[in-house]
Amino acid sequence: MGDARAFLRHALVISAGPLIWFAHFTIVYVWTALLCARGVGMDLIPAGILAATVVAAAALIVFAILSFRAMRRAGRNGGGNGRFLFAVAAALAALSLIGILWNGLPAVLVSACS
């Protein structure tokens, strides 16, 4: 059981950043599509997107910092898989951060339902 768990843990740590990106992406897309389709609460769209973006960005920054620290800790303990895992996880979180900022930006630039 330990080996399967270790794998799941690795998969989750590596995917955490992109998963947050994906969750953010899904939320802002569904939020916009739903309100535009129904024609209700359209004024709330930009605020909702900004809120989701702030929350996702905060989560990614925290996760990236934790991963970076874990990477340095693993490095001091001889490197190996741990260092590799957390280095990739931290970098992916950073990349995902760029992704969600990019995705949140249209909320202040583009009118919602036109």
Next chain:
Amino acid sequence: MTVPDHSPRPPDERDKLRAVWRAPRGWRFISAVNNNHIGVWYIGTGLLFFLLAGILALMMRAQLAVPDNDLLSQNLYNQVFTMHGTIMMFLFAVPVVEAVAVFLLPNMLSARDLPFPRLGAFAFWAYAVGGIIFFLSLFFDLAPDGGWFMYPPLASFEFSPGINNDFWLLGIGFIEISAIAGAIEILVGVLLTRAPGMTLAKLPIYAWAMLVFAAIVIFAFPVLIVGTLLLELERSFHWPFFIADKGGDPLLWQHLFWFFGHPEVYIIFLPAAGMVSMIVPTMAQHPLIGYRIVVLSLVATAFFSFGLWVHHMFTTGIPNLSLSFFSAASMAVAIPSGLQVFAWIATFAAGRLKVTVPSLFVLGFLFIFVLGGLSGVMVAMVPFNWQIHDSYFVVAHFHYVLVGGMVFPLFAAIYYWMPMASHHALSERLGRWFFWLFFVGFNLTFFPMHITGLLGMPRRIHSYPAGMGWEWLNMLSTIGAFVIAAGILVFLFDLLRKFRPYQQPNRGNIWGAGSLEWLPSEDYATRSIPRVQDLYPLWRDSDLADDVDKGRYYLPGTATGNRETIVTSPVNARPLYVLRMPGPSWLSLFAAVFTAAFFMLLTGKLVTLAAIAGVAAVIFMLLWAWDTDWPPLGPVRVGGGLELPTYMTGAMSHSRWAMVILLIVLGVMAATLVFSYLFLWTVSPDIWPARGTEVVPAGTRLAAILLYLIAMALVMAAGRMLPRAARPGRALSLVGIAVGIAALVAAWLVEFRGYLASGLGPVDDAHGAILYAAISFQGLLVMTGLIMGGYLLLRLLAGKLDAQRRVAFDNTALFWYFTGATGIGLAAFFHLFPWLAG
């Protein structure tokens, strides 16, 4: 004792190994299942489809060479461009990257084979037989003609009567099954059959790429399978998922298609990028710069690829803000792709580049792919996209990305790995001719199309009038296409002359590569399985090849008398057990042929014959499975002082991993149906029942849920009552499973009768259609659960299932839990949603 172990080996050890792995002779050769054989046929079939679709491209270019041409009729032209796109994507690109993996991965990971050889054979034969029948439809004027993305309403029953588009829907739907089978094989292979010591941090980049590739397939393909099923249901039975008059929406198809279709681009590109990441270090004689960055970019691309699909739908009237999200993600995905490109350039710069044919193809790839990436950023801009949508600019863009991103790396790979697959390498001189003809021809064909598109030429037109300013550009493109064809002819000539796959020994490591696939090998792969300490084991240890070949590492002979490989843990590659594998078999081949027959006969509306073929396919699958749950043996010595078990149940059974992945596939299908339901509700709330209305009475739903719970409880109880040795307890588990089957079927019947009694029919409106689609999907799960349960009863009666030998049982139980949970989840969702949202 450690490895390498220099003590003398028994003299007949290698001969015994050879005997176990020997391929059948004569005409029985086609019953081989070993990856070295299946892999070669698989790649060959992929290339055959490349040639066939290439010929279709030449026909199109001949038609478009001059204005007002009548070489091909409009009807035939429609079939030709549809088949060109479809074959290139579904019968060439995806299968061939899987094929290369089937051939390469075990060698690169130092496994003796992929973990499910018969599944590999099944995937290949299903694809080969189905694909060829699909292609032949062209000769009977029956080929699909709705474009490779089959948009309704054009592709639906009203505007495309006849069975042409059914060929696409059923043919492609079933080739996706083959692709998923391949992806499962690849995932389990990479995760569980690596050489001891090959941790995730020492995994060759190609294996990382294939891991990511297979994960994308697992999440993307099921969405298309559901999409094709819905469209086929609409075409055959008029269930109106995509008909606006009845509350459906043609855009639902586009969402489903492109949710698969965009990741598809990366499904094709990432394996190719993985190949390049193996070739570049060898050609530069320098380790890949930025290994971790490349891994990160593979993973990031996989995720980002699922946030891009709407950029194929920028002109469909979706709100601007929504379009902007996809535009932003389309630009974001350029970052990881760019990182990889810089890693390759840096590796070239850090080492000394040997200019060989593989290097030339890699350089050609970099040039073309970067241009395609740049025009990709252009088309990601919404306002620009509106101008060039459905024009030749798009045709130019995606050929730069796909041919540059996948075909050039594929030819680099063929030239690079040929010395390992064949007795001779391919010719450097002819290879250069091929490269330059292909490279120049490609740019001559496709670069002018950017301009033709900007000048307003729409794609998919079979002729155009003179005087539009398109004539000379089209002529250039046609000349370029024939230059490519000349290059391909040179390649085929070279291949015919030099490719000798089953002649030992292979040409060997002529490039001085560092990865394990270059170890001396025969049908059994390498003589022994090394312990890996580095990303480039052959560069680190110059004695490795000799030590491996002299049997100084693990499993130097056959430990159980069967074909076998070592299963290692997925993170640290710690040896866990010896996996016994089946040898040559007709069963998987027949199962594949009858599966293909089932789908093709269904296309021709020959329902009775299709049903017979379907039953035959299931019977052959069960017969094939019958032998694969081996009787447990005791532990065996595998060398280096290591003793490993030969049978594994529970969380680390490779079979369990495959089942879990299959359940993820089915879970994605269920989620797709729920998404479709919600999407249709969003666009057509007027056809949904009023808030609080019950389609099926709550009592009926509850009865179904209770019966699912009973079935799940019974299979759990049966698992506890499995007989220890032979007799005692058998009766109880038999009863548990039999009653469990009855409960499972009853659960479904109760709910289905509830739908029938509701007065709502699947053809009434989109709401009825999607509910019936969901209950039909659940019915398929229940039927599969029933067959698996019946199979368990037979195994119990035959004395092949007990408390130790229980992998078949565990997998079935897992499937039942899933079926029960899906049934309960769908019943609860469809019941509660109208209460909440109405």
